[in-house]
């Protein structure tokens with residue numbers, strides 16, 4: 001789906017010719033768009049550790065996808081596990097590395113929406129990175145276990 005901004009040129013219109021410009025979309029860059037964020041997302045099917053996934057997103061000019069609201073989480077589930085059976089169990093931004101049980105995004109913003117699964121978070125200092133399984137969050141090891149992941153990227157589009 002394209003997000004369209006129609007800009008009608010001001011001034012004299014000759015030959016009834018209206019000039020339009022279209023704002024670029026995530027899809028133009030091979031990413032996907034969600035209703036609940038202006039960030040563009042890319043699903044990575046190759047399984048990596050959270051740390052390697054994090055640096056892979058950075059290498060692509062973005063970061064791991066940070067989910068800040070219930071609506072965003074619902075939105076992303078509709079383009080991942082609910083829609084695509086091959087995209088289950090994925091890393092997102094969020095860790096409690098600096099301070100146990102204080103879950104923050106990579107920029108330090110506290111994560112307020114934490115839909116933990118049963119018995120989660122489970123393993124204290126051994127599991128400090130956020131993993132989505134089904135409709136819930138799990139704490140997972142940052143370095144050892146490998147899963148799919150989602151990167152986000154903001155594209156600055158100038159017309």
Ligand SMILES: [Ca+2]
Pocket residue numbers: 096100101121123124125126127128129139
């Ligand atoms: Ca922890």
